[in-house]
Amino acid sequence: MDVTGPETDWRSTNFRQKLVSQIDEAMRKAGVAHNKSSKEMESHVFMKAKTRVKYLDVCVFLLP
Incomplete structure (x- = not known):
């Protein structure tokens, strides 16, 4: 995942x-x-995340 x-x-x-x-x-x-x-799925994670790190941490789990 490219997240730079x-x-x-x-x-x-x-x-x-x-x-x-x-x-x-x-x-x-x-x-x-x-x-x-x-x-x-992304929208749900985005609404919950307070930081970039938290956002990406959860999104990584969405990827099989």
């Missing part, structure tokens, strides 16, 4: 969309059906 950039960048639309794309790609490669879309 300044600390404040994690809240940007571009950064978040890139992560959604990476989650979506990982889900396709795993071939596992999920109840939620990659966008829904």
Whole structure:
């Protein structure tokens, strides 16, 4: 997962969309059906996360 950039960048639309794309790609490669879309999963994590580190820590678990 490519997550380089300044600390404040994690809240940007571009950064978040890139992560959604990476989650979506990982889900396709795993071939596992999920109840939620990659966008829904990322949005849930984003709302809960207070820092970039927490956000990325949880998002890593979304990747199979």
